[in-house]
Amino acid sequence: MASPTESPDMATDKAKDYLFTSTQDWFSFNMETWRKLFPLVTSKAPRVLEIGSWEGRSATFLLDELCREDGSIVCIDHFDLMRSDAGRERCRNITHNLAETGKTHRILDHFSFPALMILLEEEMSSAEPGFDWVYVDGSHEADDTLLDGELAWRLARKGAVFIFDDYDWNVEPQDSRHHPKRGIDAFLSLHDGEYTRLSSPSQYQMILQKTSDMCIGFLVKEKADQDLAHALGYGINVVYAIDSGYAMPAAVSVRSILEHTKERLTVYIINCGLADDDKSKLRDSLPSRENFGLVFLDLPSGCLTRNAGVVWAKLEIATVVPVERVLYLDGDTLLRADIKRLWDEDLRGSPLAAVRDVGCSVLLYTHAGPAGGSR
Ligand SMILES: C[S@@+](CC[C@H](N)C(=O)[O-])C[C@H]1O[C@@H](n2cnc3c(N)ncnc32)[C@H](O)[C@@H]1O
CATH class of the missing domain: 3.40.50.150 (Vaccinia Virus protein VP39)
Known part of the structure:
Protein backbone atom coordinates (compact mmCIF):
# COMPACT_ATOMS: atom_id res chain seq x y z
CA MET A 1 0.00 0.00 0.00
CA ALA A 2 1.18 3.52 -0.74
CA SER A 3 1.21 6.13 2.02
CA PRO A 4 -2.43 6.80 2.80
CA THR A 5 -3.69 10.08 1.37
CA GLU A 6 -4.97 12.37 4.11
CA SER A 7 -8.20 13.44 2.53
CA PRO A 8 -11.77 13.99 3.56
CA ASP A 9 -13.90 10.91 3.06
CA MET A 10 -14.28 10.71 -0.67
CA ALA A 11 -16.45 8.55 -2.81
CA THR A 12 -16.44 8.22 -6.57
CA ASP A 13 -20.17 8.87 -6.53
CA LYS A 14 -21.18 11.47 -3.96
CA ALA A 15 -24.78 10.32 -4.09
CA LYS A 16 -23.74 7.06 -2.52
CA ASP A 17 -23.32 6.77 1.20
CA TYR A 18 -19.99 5.00 1.39
CA LEU A 19 -18.27 4.22 4.68
CA PHE A 20 -14.57 4.81 4.20
CA THR A 21 -11.94 5.67 6.81
CA SER A 22 -10.41 8.92 5.62
CA THR A 23 -6.87 8.11 6.77
CA GLN A 24 -6.88 4.79 4.91
CA ASP A 25 -7.07 5.84 1.30
CA TRP A 26 -4.43 3.84 -0.55
CA PHE A 27 -6.27 3.94 -3.78
CA THR A 211 -1.94 -11.79 -24.30
CA SER A 212 -2.07 -15.56 -23.73
CA ASP A 213 -5.14 -17.77 -23.53
CA MET A 214 -6.78 -18.46 -20.21
CA CYS A 215 -5.80 -21.89 -18.88
CA ILE A 216 -6.91 -23.11 -15.44
CA GLY A 217 -4.50 -26.03 -15.74
CA PHE A 218 -6.07 -28.79 -13.66
CA LEU A 219 -9.28 -30.80 -13.47
CA VAL A 220 -11.44 -31.98 -10.61
CA LYS A 221 -12.48 -35.59 -10.12
CA GLU A 222 -16.18 -34.79 -9.87
CA LYS A 223 -16.42 -33.54 -13.45
CA ALA A 224 -15.79 -36.50 -15.70
CA ASP A 225 -16.70 -34.76 -18.96
CA GLN A 226 -13.65 -32.46 -18.99
CA ASP A 227 -11.00 -32.75 -21.71
CA LEU A 228 -8.26 -34.63 -19.86
CA ALA A 229 -5.79 -34.60 -22.76
CA HIS A 230 -6.04 -30.82 -23.02
CA ALA A 231 -5.68 -30.32 -19.27
CA LEU A 232 -2.60 -32.53 -19.14
CA GLY A 233 -1.15 -30.17 -21.69
CA TYR A 234 1.10 -32.68 -23.43
CA GLY A 235 0.21 -31.34 -26.85
CA ILE A 236 0.93 -32.79 -30.29
CA ASN A 237 4.29 -34.21 -31.38
CA VAL A 238 5.18 -34.13 -35.06
CA VAL A 239 8.32 -35.67 -36.57
CA TYR A 240 10.08 -34.97 -39.85
CA ALA A 241 13.25 -36.62 -41.10
CA ILE A 242 14.93 -34.37 -43.64
CA ASP A 243 18.16 -33.36 -45.28
CA SER A 244 19.09 -30.00 -46.82
CA GLY A 245 16.99 -30.66 -49.91
CA TYR A 246 13.82 -30.75 -47.82
CA ALA A 247 14.57 -27.86 -45.43
CA MET A 248 12.42 -25.38 -47.31
CA PRO A 249 9.41 -27.69 -47.94
CA ALA A 250 9.54 -28.75 -44.27
CA ALA A 251 9.47 -25.09 -43.19
CA VAL A 252 6.33 -24.63 -45.29
CA SER A 253 4.85 -27.79 -43.84
CA VAL A 254 5.43 -26.73 -40.21
CA ARG A 255 4.02 -23.30 -40.93
CA SER A 256 0.93 -24.86 -42.45
CA ILE A 257 0.39 -26.84 -39.23
CA LEU A 258 0.77 -23.70 -37.12
CA GLU A 259 -1.72 -21.83 -39.25
CA HIS A 260 -4.45 -24.39 -38.61
CA THR A 261 -3.62 -25.70 -35.15
CA LYS A 262 -3.94 -23.84 -31.84
CA GLU A 263 -2.95 -26.78 -29.64
CA ARG A 264 0.49 -26.99 -28.09
CA LEU A 265 2.85 -28.39 -30.73
CA THR A 266 6.36 -29.80 -30.59
CA VAL A 267 8.09 -30.50 -33.91
CA TYR A 268 11.04 -32.89 -33.88
CA ILE A 269 13.28 -32.77 -36.93
CA ILE A 270 15.58 -35.74 -37.36
CA ASN A 271 18.70 -34.31 -38.91
CA CYS A 272 19.55 -36.46 -41.92
CA GLY A 273 22.04 -33.96 -43.30
CA LEU A 274 21.06 -30.41 -42.46
CA ALA A 275 23.67 -27.66 -42.40
CA ASP A 276 23.65 -25.20 -39.46
CA ASP A 277 22.48 -22.59 -41.92
CA ASP A 278 19.45 -24.76 -42.88
CA LYS A 279 18.53 -25.14 -39.22
CA SER A 280 18.67 -21.43 -38.47
CA LYS A 281 16.78 -20.52 -41.66
CA LEU A 282 14.12 -23.06 -40.82
CA ARG A 283 13.82 -21.75 -37.26
CA ASP A 284 13.76 -18.10 -38.38
CA SER A 285 11.06 -18.76 -40.97
CA LEU A 286 8.59 -19.89 -38.31
CA PRO A 287 6.49 -17.66 -36.11
CA SER A 288 7.43 -17.65 -32.44
CA ARG A 289 4.53 -18.94 -30.41
CA GLU A 290 4.49 -19.64 -26.72
CA ASN A 291 3.03 -23.16 -27.20
CA PHE A 292 5.27 -24.20 -30.10
CA GLY A 293 8.67 -25.86 -29.82
CA LEU A 294 11.16 -26.94 -32.50
CA VAL A 295 13.76 -29.57 -31.63
CA PHE A 296 16.52 -30.88 -33.93
CA LEU A 297 17.63 -34.44 -33.22
CA ASP A 298 20.86 -36.00 -34.45
CA LEU A 299 21.07 -39.60 -35.66
CA PRO A 300 23.28 -42.00 -33.74
CA SER A 301 26.46 -43.08 -35.48
CA GLY A 302 26.25 -46.39 -37.34
CA CYS A 303 22.45 -46.31 -37.66
CA LEU A 304 20.62 -47.59 -40.73
CA THR A 305 19.90 -44.11 -42.13
CA ARG A 306 23.55 -43.13 -41.98
CA ASN A 307 24.48 -46.23 -43.94
CA ALA A 308 21.50 -46.69 -46.26
CA GLY A 309 20.05 -43.21 -46.72
CA VAL A 310 17.35 -40.82 -45.55
CA VAL A 311 14.48 -42.95 -46.80
CA TRP A 312 15.06 -45.24 -43.79
CA ALA A 313 14.88 -42.47 -41.21
CA LYS A 314 11.30 -43.29 -40.27
CA LEU A 315 12.61 -46.46 -38.70
CA GLU A 316 14.83 -44.43 -36.36
CA ILE A 317 11.91 -42.57 -34.78
CA ALA A 318 11.44 -44.98 -31.90
CA THR A 319 15.08 -44.72 -30.86
CA VAL A 320 15.73 -41.04 -31.56
CA VAL A 321 12.55 -39.16 -30.62
CA PRO A 322 12.17 -38.75 -26.83
CA VAL A 323 8.36 -39.08 -26.65
CA GLU A 324 5.98 -42.02 -26.78
CA ARG A 325 3.47 -40.88 -29.40
CA VAL A 326 4.35 -39.07 -32.60
CA LEU A 327 2.86 -38.14 -35.93
CA TYR A 328 5.35 -38.55 -38.77
CA LEU A 329 4.95 -36.31 -41.80
CA ASP A 330 6.92 -36.29 -45.00
CA GLY A 331 8.82 -33.04 -45.39
CA ASP A 332 6.66 -31.89 -48.28
CA THR A 333 3.26 -32.40 -46.64
CA LEU A 334 0.97 -29.36 -46.68
CA LEU A 335 -1.61 -29.23 -43.89
CA ARG A 336 -4.99 -27.79 -44.86
CA ALA A 337 -6.85 -28.42 -41.58
CA ASP A 338 -6.22 -28.75 -37.85
CA ILE A 339 -3.72 -31.56 -37.34
CA LYS A 340 -5.39 -32.37 -34.02
CA ARG A 341 -8.00 -34.38 -35.96
CA LEU A 342 -5.26 -36.70 -37.14
CA TRP A 343 -3.52 -36.70 -33.78
CA ASP A 344 -6.71 -37.75 -31.98
CA GLU A 345 -7.18 -40.75 -34.27
CA ASP A 346 -7.80 -43.85 -32.18
CA LEU A 347 -5.21 -46.52 -33.12
CA ARG A 348 -7.44 -49.20 -31.55
CA GLY A 349 -4.54 -50.92 -29.89
CA SER A 350 -2.23 -50.86 -32.91
CA PRO A 351 1.28 -49.51 -32.36
CA LEU A 352 1.27 -47.83 -35.75
CA ALA A 353 -1.15 -46.31 -38.20
CA ALA A 354 -0.37 -45.13 -41.71
CA VAL A 355 -2.26 -43.36 -44.45
CA ARG A 356 -2.25 -44.35 -48.08
CA ASP A 357 -0.78 -41.73 -50.43
CA VAL A 358 -3.45 -39.97 -52.47
CA GLY A 359 -3.76 -41.71 -55.86
CA CYS A 360 -1.61 -44.61 -54.78
CA SER A 361 -3.16 -48.05 -54.55
CA VAL A 362 -0.34 -49.62 -52.56
CA LEU A 363 -1.22 -50.40 -48.95
CA LEU A 364 1.46 -49.35 -46.50
CA TYR A 365 0.49 -52.09 -44.16
CA THR A 366 -2.64 -53.94 -43.27
CA HIS A 367 -3.59 -55.89 -40.22
CA ALA A 368 -6.77 -57.39 -41.66
CA GLY A 369 -5.83 -58.04 -45.27
CA PRO A 370 -6.46 -55.65 -48.16
CA ALA A 371 -10.21 -55.92 -47.74
CA GLY A 372 -9.96 -54.95 -44.10
CA GLY A 373 -8.62 -51.49 -44.85
CA SER A 374 -5.20 -50.12 -44.16
CA ARG A 375 -4.07 -48.81 -40.80
C1 LIG B 1 -3.86 -2.32 0.98
S1 LIG B 1 -5.20 -3.17 1.52
C2 LIG B 1 -6.26 -3.19 0.15
C3 LIG B 1 -6.74 -1.83 -0.21
C4 LIG B 1 -7.92 -1.87 -1.12
N1 LIG B 1 -7.63 -2.47 -2.41
C5 LIG B 1 -8.43 -0.44 -1.27
O1 LIG B 1 -8.59 0.02 -2.39
O2 LIG B 1 -8.66 0.21 -0.27
C6 LIG B 1 -4.64 -4.83 1.60
C7 LIG B 1 -5.71 -5.85 2.02
O3 LIG B 1 -5.24 -7.13 1.74
C8 LIG B 1 -5.71 -8.01 2.74
N2 LIG B 1 -4.79 -9.15 2.75
C9 LIG B 1 -3.48 -9.17 3.06
N3 LIG B 1 -2.98 -10.41 2.92
C10 LIG B 1 -3.99 -11.18 2.48
C11 LIG B 1 -4.10 -12.56 2.14
N4 LIG B 1 -3.05 -13.39 2.21
N5 LIG B 1 -5.30 -13.03 1.75
C12 LIG B 1 -6.37 -12.19 1.67
N6 LIG B 1 -6.32 -10.88 1.96
C13 LIG B 1 -5.15 -10.38 2.38
C14 LIG B 1 -5.68 -7.17 4.01
O4 LIG B 1 -6.61 -7.69 4.95
C15 LIG B 1 -6.07 -5.80 3.48
O5 LIG B 1 -7.44 -5.59 3.62
Whole structure:
Protein backbone atom coordinates (compact mmCIF):
# COMPACT_ATOMS: atom_id res chain seq x y z
CA MET A 1 0.00 0.00 0.00
CA ALA A 2 1.18 3.52 -0.74
CA SER A 3 1.21 6.13 2.02
CA PRO A 4 -2.43 6.80 2.80
CA THR A 5 -3.69 10.08 1.37
CA GLU A 6 -4.97 12.37 4.11
CA SER A 7 -8.20 13.44 2.53
CA PRO A 8 -11.77 13.99 3.56
CA ASP A 9 -13.90 10.91 3.06
CA MET A 10 -14.28 10.71 -0.67
CA ALA A 11 -16.45 8.55 -2.81
CA THR A 12 -16.44 8.22 -6.57
CA ASP A 13 -20.17 8.87 -6.53
CA LYS A 14 -21.18 11.47 -3.96
CA ALA A 15 -24.78 10.32 -4.09
CA LYS A 16 -23.74 7.06 -2.52
CA ASP A 17 -23.32 6.77 1.20
CA TYR A 18 -19.99 5.00 1.39
CA LEU A 19 -18.27 4.22 4.68
CA PHE A 20 -14.57 4.81 4.20
CA THR A 21 -11.94 5.67 6.81
CA SER A 22 -10.41 8.92 5.62
CA THR A 23 -6.87 8.11 6.77
CA GLN A 24 -6.88 4.79 4.91
CA ASP A 25 -7.07 5.84 1.30
CA TRP A 26 -4.43 3.84 -0.55
CA PHE A 27 -6.27 3.94 -3.78
CA SER A 28 -7.71 7.25 -5.03
CA PHE A 29 -4.45 8.43 -6.63
CA ASN A 30 -4.76 5.54 -9.13
CA MET A 31 -8.17 6.57 -10.45
CA GLU A 32 -7.04 8.68 -13.40
CA THR A 33 -4.57 6.03 -14.60
CA TRP A 34 -7.16 3.30 -14.31
CA ARG A 35 -9.84 5.26 -16.17
CA LYS A 36 -7.49 5.44 -19.17
CA LEU A 37 -7.26 1.62 -19.15
CA PHE A 38 -11.01 1.00 -19.17
CA PRO A 39 -11.30 1.07 -23.01
CA LEU A 40 -9.09 -2.04 -23.07
CA VAL A 41 -11.92 -3.99 -21.48
CA THR A 42 -14.23 -5.00 -24.29
CA SER A 43 -16.69 -7.18 -22.36
CA LYS A 44 -20.13 -5.59 -22.02
CA ALA A 45 -20.39 -6.96 -18.48
CA PRO A 46 -16.81 -6.95 -17.14
CA ARG A 47 -15.95 -9.46 -14.47
CA VAL A 48 -13.54 -8.11 -11.87
CA LEU A 49 -11.43 -10.00 -9.34
CA GLU A 50 -9.77 -8.21 -6.44
CA ILE A 51 -7.37 -9.73 -3.92
CA GLY A 52 -7.14 -7.43 -0.89
CA SER A 53 -10.14 -5.17 -0.56
CA TRP A 54 -10.01 -3.50 2.89
CA GLU A 55 -13.16 -1.34 3.00
CA GLY A 56 -13.71 -1.52 -0.75
CA ARG A 57 -12.37 1.75 -2.18
CA SER A 58 -10.94 0.23 -5.34
CA ALA A 59 -13.82 -2.26 -5.53
CA THR A 60 -16.55 0.39 -5.41
CA PHE A 61 -14.63 2.51 -7.94
CA LEU A 62 -14.49 -0.41 -10.39
CA LEU A 63 -18.18 -1.22 -9.91
CA ASP A 64 -19.18 2.45 -10.30
CA GLU A 65 -17.02 3.22 -13.32
CA LEU A 66 -15.79 0.10 -15.15
CA CYS A 67 -19.05 -1.77 -14.52
CA ARG A 68 -21.17 1.34 -15.01
CA GLU A 69 -23.59 -0.42 -17.38
CA ASP A 70 -23.19 -3.97 -16.17
CA GLY A 71 -20.59 -6.23 -14.58
CA SER A 72 -19.61 -7.75 -11.26
CA ILE A 73 -16.80 -8.10 -8.75
CA VAL A 74 -15.42 -10.81 -6.49
CA CYS A 75 -13.52 -9.38 -3.50
CA ILE A 76 -11.13 -11.55 -1.51
CA ASP A 77 -9.94 -10.46 1.93
CA HIS A 78 -9.34 -12.35 5.17
CA PHE A 79 -10.67 -9.53 7.42
CA ASP A 80 -8.46 -10.94 10.17
CA LEU A 81 -10.73 -14.01 9.91
CA MET A 82 -13.25 -11.91 11.93
CA ARG A 83 -11.15 -12.42 15.03
CA SER A 84 -10.51 -8.72 15.65
CA ASP A 85 -12.88 -5.78 16.08
CA ALA A 86 -11.05 -3.99 13.26
CA GLY A 87 -11.45 -6.95 10.89
CA ARG A 88 -15.15 -7.27 11.65
CA GLU A 89 -15.64 -3.53 11.15
CA ARG A 90 -13.86 -3.61 7.77
CA CYS A 91 -16.06 -6.47 6.71
CA ARG A 92 -19.19 -4.57 7.79
CA ASN A 93 -18.01 -1.49 5.91
CA ILE A 94 -17.17 -3.27 2.66
CA THR A 95 -20.43 -5.22 2.80
CA HIS A 96 -22.29 -1.90 3.12
CA ASN A 97 -20.17 -0.18 0.46
CA LEU A 98 -20.53 -2.88 -2.18
CA ALA A 99 -24.31 -3.01 -1.57
CA GLU A 100 -24.38 0.79 -2.03
CA THR A 101 -23.09 0.40 -5.61
CA GLY A 102 -26.20 -1.57 -6.55
CA LYS A 103 -24.00 -3.87 -8.64
CA THR A 104 -23.43 -7.62 -8.49
CA HIS A 105 -20.71 -8.46 -5.99
CA ARG A 106 -19.40 -11.26 -3.83
CA ILE A 107 -17.06 -11.23 -0.85
CA LEU A 108 -14.88 -14.25 -0.13
CA ASP A 109 -13.72 -13.77 3.46
CA HIS A 110 -10.75 -16.11 3.28
CA PHE A 111 -7.04 -15.89 2.81
CA SER A 112 -6.33 -15.51 -0.87
CA PHE A 113 -5.05 -19.02 -1.67
CA PRO A 114 -8.12 -20.99 -0.48
CA ALA A 115 -10.38 -18.34 -1.97
CA LEU A 116 -8.63 -18.52 -5.34
CA MET A 117 -8.85 -22.31 -5.30
CA ILE A 118 -12.61 -22.02 -4.73
CA LEU A 119 -12.83 -19.72 -7.75
CA LEU A 120 -10.61 -21.93 -9.92
CA GLU A 121 -12.84 -24.94 -9.28
CA GLU A 122 -16.02 -22.93 -9.85
CA GLU A 123 -14.80 -21.38 -13.07
CA MET A 124 -14.22 -24.84 -14.51
CA SER A 125 -17.95 -25.40 -14.69
CA SER A 126 -18.79 -21.89 -15.84
CA ALA A 127 -20.04 -21.34 -19.39
CA GLU A 128 -17.98 -18.13 -19.65
CA PRO A 129 -15.08 -18.57 -17.26
CA GLY A 130 -12.56 -15.91 -16.32
CA PHE A 131 -12.13 -12.29 -15.32
CA ASP A 132 -11.51 -9.17 -17.40
CA TRP A 133 -9.81 -7.10 -14.69
CA VAL A 134 -7.67 -8.48 -11.89
CA TYR A 135 -6.25 -6.41 -9.05
CA VAL A 136 -3.66 -8.05 -6.79
CA ASP A 137 -3.44 -5.93 -3.65
CA GLY A 138 -3.27 -8.40 -0.75
CA SER A 139 -0.23 -9.63 1.13
CA HIS A 140 3.08 -7.80 0.63
CA GLU A 141 5.23 -10.89 1.13
CA ALA A 142 7.08 -11.71 -2.11
CA ASP A 143 6.08 -15.39 -2.10
CA ASP A 144 2.44 -14.61 -1.30
CA THR A 145 2.37 -12.04 -4.10
CA LEU A 146 3.89 -14.53 -6.54
CA LEU A 147 1.33 -17.18 -5.63
CA ASP A 148 -1.58 -14.70 -5.73
CA GLY A 149 -0.38 -13.68 -9.19
CA GLU A 150 0.02 -17.28 -10.34
CA LEU A 151 -3.43 -18.43 -9.24
CA ALA A 152 -5.16 -15.26 -10.41
CA TRP A 153 -3.37 -15.44 -13.80
CA ARG A 154 -5.13 -18.76 -14.43
CA LEU A 155 -8.42 -16.97 -13.84
CA ALA A 156 -7.61 -14.04 -16.15
CA ARG A 157 -9.08 -14.07 -19.62
CA LYS A 158 -6.96 -13.33 -22.67
CA GLY A 159 -6.91 -9.52 -22.93
CA ALA A 160 -7.53 -9.02 -19.20
CA VAL A 161 -5.98 -6.03 -17.46
CA PHE A 162 -3.88 -7.44 -14.63
CA ILE A 163 -2.58 -5.06 -11.95
CA PHE A 164 -0.16 -5.64 -9.11
CA ASP A 165 -0.16 -2.90 -6.49
CA ASP A 166 2.91 -1.76 -4.55
CA TYR A 167 5.61 -2.56 -7.12
CA ASP A 168 7.39 0.58 -5.94
CA TRP A 169 6.49 0.28 -2.22
CA ASN A 170 8.93 2.14 0.00
CA VAL A 171 8.45 0.42 3.34
CA GLU A 172 10.89 -2.49 2.86
CA PRO A 173 14.03 -2.75 0.69
CA GLN A 174 12.96 -3.72 -2.84
CA ASP A 175 15.08 -6.87 -2.87
CA SER A 176 13.59 -8.10 0.40
CA ARG A 177 11.37 -11.16 0.45
CA HIS A 178 9.02 -8.96 2.47
CA HIS A 179 8.52 -6.71 -0.58
CA PRO A 180 5.99 -7.58 -3.32
CA LYS A 181 8.42 -6.46 -6.08
CA ARG A 182 10.51 -9.58 -5.65
CA GLY A 183 7.45 -11.78 -6.19
CA ILE A 184 6.19 -9.62 -9.06
CA ASP A 185 9.58 -9.77 -10.81
CA ALA A 186 9.57 -13.57 -10.49
CA PHE A 187 6.06 -13.61 -11.97
CA LEU A 188 7.11 -11.36 -14.87
CA SER A 189 10.06 -13.54 -15.69
CA LEU A 190 8.02 -16.76 -15.54
CA HIS A 191 5.28 -15.38 -17.77
CA ASP A 192 7.51 -13.52 -20.18
CA GLY A 193 5.81 -13.51 -23.59
CA GLU A 194 2.29 -13.86 -22.15
CA TYR A 195 1.59 -10.18 -21.50
CA THR A 196 2.12 -6.62 -22.64
CA ARG A 197 3.44 -4.33 -19.97
CA LEU A 198 1.28 -1.20 -19.83
CA SER A 199 2.86 0.66 -16.91
CA SER A 200 5.99 2.77 -17.25
CA PRO A 201 9.10 1.88 -15.23
CA SER A 202 8.45 4.80 -12.87
CA GLN A 203 4.88 3.80 -12.05
CA TYR A 204 3.90 2.66 -8.56
CA GLN A 205 1.80 -0.23 -9.86
CA MET A 206 2.78 -2.98 -12.32
CA ILE A 207 0.07 -3.01 -14.98
CA LEU A 208 -0.13 -5.78 -17.58
CA GLN A 209 -2.49 -6.87 -20.31
CA LYS A 210 -2.66 -10.62 -20.77
CA THR A 211 -1.94 -11.79 -24.30
CA SER A 212 -2.07 -15.56 -23.73
CA ASP A 213 -5.14 -17.77 -23.53
CA MET A 214 -6.78 -18.46 -20.21
CA CYS A 215 -5.80 -21.89 -18.88
CA ILE A 216 -6.91 -23.11 -15.44
CA GLY A 217 -4.50 -26.03 -15.74
CA PHE A 218 -6.07 -28.79 -13.66
CA LEU A 219 -9.28 -30.80 -13.47
CA VAL A 220 -11.44 -31.98 -10.61
CA LYS A 221 -12.48 -35.59 -10.12
CA GLU A 222 -16.18 -34.79 -9.87
CA LYS A 223 -16.42 -33.54 -13.45
CA ALA A 224 -15.79 -36.50 -15.70
CA ASP A 225 -16.70 -34.76 -18.96
CA GLN A 226 -13.65 -32.46 -18.99
CA ASP A 227 -11.00 -32.75 -21.71
CA LEU A 228 -8.26 -34.63 -19.86
CA ALA A 229 -5.79 -34.60 -22.76
CA HIS A 230 -6.04 -30.82 -23.02
CA ALA A 231 -5.68 -30.32 -19.27
CA LEU A 232 -2.60 -32.53 -19.14
CA GLY A 233 -1.15 -30.17 -21.69
CA TYR A 234 1.10 -32.68 -23.43
CA GLY A 235 0.21 -31.34 -26.85
CA ILE A 236 0.93 -32.79 -30.29
CA ASN A 237 4.29 -34.21 -31.38
CA VAL A 238 5.18 -34.13 -35.06
CA VAL A 239 8.32 -35.67 -36.57
CA TYR A 240 10.08 -34.97 -39.85
CA ALA A 241 13.25 -36.62 -41.10
CA ILE A 242 14.93 -34.37 -43.64
CA ASP A 243 18.16 -33.36 -45.28
CA SER A 244 19.09 -30.00 -46.82
CA GLY A 245 16.99 -30.66 -49.91
CA TYR A 246 13.82 -30.75 -47.82
CA ALA A 247 14.57 -27.86 -45.43
CA MET A 248 12.42 -25.38 -47.31
CA PRO A 249 9.41 -27.69 -47.94
CA ALA A 250 9.54 -28.75 -44.27
CA ALA A 251 9.47 -25.09 -43.19
CA VAL A 252 6.33 -24.63 -45.29
CA SER A 253 4.85 -27.79 -43.84
CA VAL A 254 5.43 -26.73 -40.21
CA ARG A 255 4.02 -23.30 -40.93
CA SER A 256 0.93 -24.86 -42.45
CA ILE A 257 0.39 -26.84 -39.23
CA LEU A 258 0.77 -23.70 -37.12
CA GLU A 259 -1.72 -21.83 -39.25
CA HIS A 260 -4.45 -24.39 -38.61
CA THR A 261 -3.62 -25.70 -35.15
CA LYS A 262 -3.94 -23.84 -31.84
CA GLU A 263 -2.95 -26.78 -29.64
CA ARG A 264 0.49 -26.99 -28.09
CA LEU A 265 2.85 -28.39 -30.73
CA THR A 266 6.36 -29.80 -30.59
CA VAL A 267 8.09 -30.50 -33.91
CA TYR A 268 11.04 -32.89 -33.88
CA ILE A 269 13.28 -32.77 -36.93
CA ILE A 270 15.58 -35.74 -37.36
CA ASN A 271 18.70 -34.31 -38.91
CA CYS A 272 19.55 -36.46 -41.92
CA GLY A 273 22.04 -33.96 -43.30
CA LEU A 274 21.06 -30.41 -42.46
CA ALA A 275 23.67 -27.66 -42.40
CA ASP A 276 23.65 -25.20 -39.46
CA ASP A 277 22.48 -22.59 -41.92
CA ASP A 278 19.45 -24.76 -42.88
CA LYS A 279 18.53 -25.14 -39.22
CA SER A 280 18.67 -21.43 -38.47
CA LYS A 281 16.78 -20.52 -41.66
CA LEU A 282 14.12 -23.06 -40.82
CA ARG A 283 13.82 -21.75 -37.26
CA ASP A 284 13.76 -18.10 -38.38
CA SER A 285 11.06 -18.76 -40.97
CA LEU A 286 8.59 -19.89 -38.31
CA PRO A 287 6.49 -17.66 -36.11
CA SER A 288 7.43 -17.65 -32.44
CA ARG A 289 4.53 -18.94 -30.41
CA GLU A 290 4.49 -19.64 -26.72
CA ASN A 291 3.03 -23.16 -27.20
CA PHE A 292 5.27 -24.20 -30.10
CA GLY A 293 8.67 -25.86 -29.82
CA LEU A 294 11.16 -26.94 -32.50
CA VAL A 295 13.76 -29.57 -31.63
CA PHE A 296 16.52 -30.88 -33.93
CA LEU A 297 17.63 -34.44 -33.22
CA ASP A 298 20.86 -36.00 -34.45
CA LEU A 299 21.07 -39.60 -35.66
CA PRO A 300 23.28 -42.00 -33.74
CA SER A 301 26.46 -43.08 -35.48
CA GLY A 302 26.25 -46.39 -37.34
CA CYS A 303 22.45 -46.31 -37.66
CA LEU A 304 20.62 -47.59 -40.73
CA THR A 305 19.90 -44.11 -42.13
CA ARG A 306 23.55 -43.13 -41.98
CA ASN A 307 24.48 -46.23 -43.94
CA ALA A 308 21.50 -46.69 -46.26
CA GLY A 309 20.05 -43.21 -46.72
CA VAL A 310 17.35 -40.82 -45.55
CA VAL A 311 14.48 -42.95 -46.80
CA TRP A 312 15.06 -45.24 -43.79
CA ALA A 313 14.88 -42.47 -41.21
CA LYS A 314 11.30 -43.29 -40.27
CA LEU A 315 12.61 -46.46 -38.70
CA GLU A 316 14.83 -44.43 -36.36
CA ILE A 317 11.91 -42.57 -34.78
CA ALA A 318 11.44 -44.98 -31.90
CA THR A 319 15.08 -44.72 -30.86
CA VAL A 320 15.73 -41.04 -31.56
CA VAL A 321 12.55 -39.16 -30.62
CA PRO A 322 12.17 -38.75 -26.83
CA VAL A 323 8.36 -39.08 -26.65
CA GLU A 324 5.98 -42.02 -26.78
CA ARG A 325 3.47 -40.88 -29.40
CA VAL A 326 4.35 -39.07 -32.60
CA LEU A 327 2.86 -38.14 -35.93
CA TYR A 328 5.35 -38.55 -38.77
CA LEU A 329 4.95 -36.31 -41.80
CA ASP A 330 6.92 -36.29 -45.00
CA GLY A 331 8.82 -33.04 -45.39
CA ASP A 332 6.66 -31.89 -48.28
CA THR A 333 3.26 -32.40 -46.64
CA LEU A 334 0.97 -29.36 -46.68
CA LEU A 335 -1.61 -29.23 -43.89
CA ARG A 336 -4.99 -27.79 -44.86
CA ALA A 337 -6.85 -28.42 -41.58
CA ASP A 338 -6.22 -28.75 -37.85
CA ILE A 339 -3.72 -31.56 -37.34
CA LYS A 340 -5.39 -32.37 -34.02
CA ARG A 341 -8.00 -34.38 -35.96
CA LEU A 342 -5.26 -36.70 -37.14
CA TRP A 343 -3.52 -36.70 -33.78
CA ASP A 344 -6.71 -37.75 -31.98
CA GLU A 345 -7.18 -40.75 -34.27
CA ASP A 346 -7.80 -43.85 -32.18
CA LEU A 347 -5.21 -46.52 -33.12
CA ARG A 348 -7.44 -49.20 -31.55
CA GLY A 349 -4.54 -50.92 -29.89
CA SER A 350 -2.23 -50.86 -32.91
CA PRO A 351 1.28 -49.51 -32.36
CA LEU A 352 1.27 -47.83 -35.75
CA ALA A 353 -1.15 -46.31 -38.20
CA ALA A 354 -0.37 -45.13 -41.71
CA VAL A 355 -2.26 -43.36 -44.45
CA ARG A 356 -2.25 -44.35 -48.08
CA ASP A 357 -0.78 -41.73 -50.43
CA VAL A 358 -3.45 -39.97 -52.47
CA GLY A 359 -3.76 -41.71 -55.86
CA CYS A 360 -1.61 -44.61 -54.78
CA SER A 361 -3.16 -48.05 -54.55
CA VAL A 362 -0.34 -49.62 -52.56
CA LEU A 363 -1.22 -50.40 -48.95
CA LEU A 364 1.46 -49.35 -46.50
CA TYR A 365 0.49 -52.09 -44.16
CA THR A 366 -2.64 -53.94 -43.27
CA HIS A 367 -3.59 -55.89 -40.22
CA ALA A 368 -6.77 -57.39 -41.66
CA GLY A 369 -5.83 -58.04 -45.27
CA PRO A 370 -6.46 -55.65 -48.16
CA ALA A 371 -10.21 -55.92 -47.74
CA GLY A 372 -9.96 -54.95 -44.10
CA GLY A 373 -8.62 -51.49 -44.85
CA SER A 374 -5.20 -50.12 -44.16
CA ARG A 375 -4.07 -48.81 -40.80
C1 LIG B 1 -3.86 -2.32 0.98
S1 LIG B 1 -5.20 -3.17 1.52
C2 LIG B 1 -6.26 -3.19 0.15
C3 LIG B 1 -6.74 -1.83 -0.21
C4 LIG B 1 -7.92 -1.87 -1.12
N1 LIG B 1 -7.63 -2.47 -2.41
C5 LIG B 1 -8.43 -0.44 -1.27
O1 LIG B 1 -8.59 0.02 -2.39
O2 LIG B 1 -8.66 0.21 -0.27
C6 LIG B 1 -4.64 -4.83 1.60
C7 LIG B 1 -5.71 -5.85 2.02
O3 LIG B 1 -5.24 -7.13 1.74
C8 LIG B 1 -5.71 -8.01 2.74
N2 LIG B 1 -4.79 -9.15 2.75
C9 LIG B 1 -3.48 -9.17 3.06
N3 LIG B 1 -2.98 -10.41 2.92
C10 LIG B 1 -3.99 -11.18 2.48
C11 LIG B 1 -4.10 -12.56 2.14
N4 LIG B 1 -3.05 -13.39 2.21
N5 LIG B 1 -5.30 -13.03 1.75
C12 LIG B 1 -6.37 -12.19 1.67
N6 LIG B 1 -6.32 -10.88 1.96
C13 LIG B 1 -5.15 -10.38 2.38
C14 LIG B 1 -5.68 -7.17 4.01
O4 LIG B 1 -6.61 -7.69 4.95
C15 LIG B 1 -6.07 -5.80 3.48
O5 LIG B 1 -7.44 -5.59 3.62
